[in-house]
Amino acid sequence: MSIRKWYLIHKWTSLISTAFLLMLCITGLPLIFHEEIEHLVGVVEAPPMPHGTPDISLDKVAEAARKQRPQDVIRFMFWEQDEHPNVTLVSMAKTMDAAPDDSNIVLIDTRTAQVLDAPPPERGFMYVMLKLHVDMFAGMPGMLFLGFMGLLFVAAIVSGVVLYHPFMRRLAFGTIRREKQVRVKWLDIHNLLGVATLVWALVVGITGTINTLSQIVIFVWQSDQMAEMIAPYKGLPPPTQLGSLQDSIDAAKKAVPDMHVSFVAFPGSMFSSPHHYTVFLKGNTPLTSRLLRPALIDAQTAKLTDTREMPWYVKTLLLSQPLHFGDYGGLPLKVLWTLLDLVTIVVLVSGLYLWIKRRQHTEQRICELEQKHAQGV
Structure with missing residues (x-):
């Protein structure tokens, strides 16, 4: 395939997906630290008790949940021992086939069957960030659309790598031509950051696309x-x-x-x-x-x-x-994911800037040629 075709692939896959990728990068930042944010905003935890206190029968936990919300049925019970020890999260709804967003949560102490909290359905900042990131409040069509944007992102990365080699043949790796005009400097920064985050961007793009399915x-x-x-x-x-x-x-x-x-x-x-x-x-x-x-x-x-x-x-x-979301290696990996996310935002914004500047340059050149033609030059 010719370089020109690769350039067109890179150009259009980037332009079509940039706005949505920026939204995903921005909404993804707080989601990386969702556990830490939950603790900061005061998620209820089980009170301290002597080590080795046995758990009560889960039949009594279920009974406590039904007493708390007698009009609902229990659909699921969750346990996150590492994040929320000794807490049973009971998910309830009006019916078994109710929509996921119609769920009500009851938090119960696993050792005593005491209700710790029964918060109203989450509709705050983190809920908005999650819904925008997952489906843009559009359900399955929104998820599949974002999956398609993820595929375009992967295509933009691959085509960018193909273009990077011939572009940088005469320049040392990492060169930023500061003595040139601003557009050239940002082109070098865009290329350098894009290559530096190549593996991470591919991983996030591919896993994000898989998640939409x-x-x-x-x-x-x-x-x-x-x-x-x-x-x-x-x-x-x-x-x-x-x-x-x-x-x-x-x-x-x-x-x-x-x-x-x-x-x-x-x-x-x-x-x-x-x-x-x-x-x-x-x-x-x-x-x-x-x-x-x-x-x-x-x-x-x-x-x-x-x-x-x-x-x-x-x-x-x-x-x-x-x-x-970088949820394999604890806080250090989350920090690394955040830094790479921020760098990717710079790559996306700089790519948009370069496209706008290129269009302006092309339009300016066309105007000059039209003026020369009108003057009979």
């Missing part, structure tokens, strides 16, 4: 592996009486002893069937803690129905989500 991936998993796991219950009427949640959790732990519980989907919710508690377990290492393994437990008998490793496409999604 999350709902599609979930649908494929439900239609594939999940359908196979619940096949023996196909056609059976939903149970009218559910068994013990605690016994179901214990059965999942016994079936997968080398993992611990991350969250539970209640019967009839998005990640389960009308007949099962689906217990999602995760590993204990930095890598395996990002991967989930479902264990389906019969909601009446608390007996294991099936448990399997997630298919490759779900694992890819699960691994890409924390990598996108």
Whole structure:
């Protein structure tokens, strides 16, 4: 492919995606530190108790949540032991099939079943940043559109690398021609910063694109592996009486002893069937803690129905989500992600500046030629 074609690819993929990429970079900055921001704004934590205080039965935790919000049903229970120890996050809604944004949260002490907080649905700054970053308040179409912008971003990076080599053949790496006009200096800065952040930009662009496919991936998993796991219950009427949640959790732990519980989907919710508690377990290492393994437990008998490793496409999604926000290496990696994000903003803005200046230069040149033609030169 000729250099001119690569230039056109770089030009148009960059121009089309720049505005949305700037929005993603800016909204992504606070999301990198969402855990730290939550602590700063005063998220309720469990009170201190003697070390080794045992947890209470999760049936009593569920009972406490239902008393707090008797008009709602429980859809999920979450545990984030590293971030919020001894706290059970109960997600409730009017119905099992309500939209995710219609959920209500109840925070309960896992040791005492005391309600710690029942905050109203989040609609503050972090909620706005997350929705803009994920789907621009447009649901699935917004997610897929941002995924397409991510693909354009990757194409802009690849074409930029192809153009960088012939452009810099006669210049030492990192050269910034300060003695030239301002546009040339910014061109050198744009190229240098773009190459310096090449790997990071590709990682974030690719993982971001993968993340926009999350709902599609979930649908494929439900239609594939999940359908196979619940096949023996196909056609059976939903149970009218559910068994013990605690016994179901214990059965999942016994079936997968080398993992611990991350969250539970209640019967009839998005990640389960009308007949099962689906217990999602995760590993204990930095890598395996990002991967989930479902264990389906019969909601009446608390007996294991099936448990399997997630298919490759779900694992890819699960691994890409924390990598996108630099959530693998603690605070140092988050700081690095922030610096690279800021540099990427400079690359995007400088690219837009160079395009505007080039257009102005072209228009000025056209005007000069028209004037000469009018004067008969």
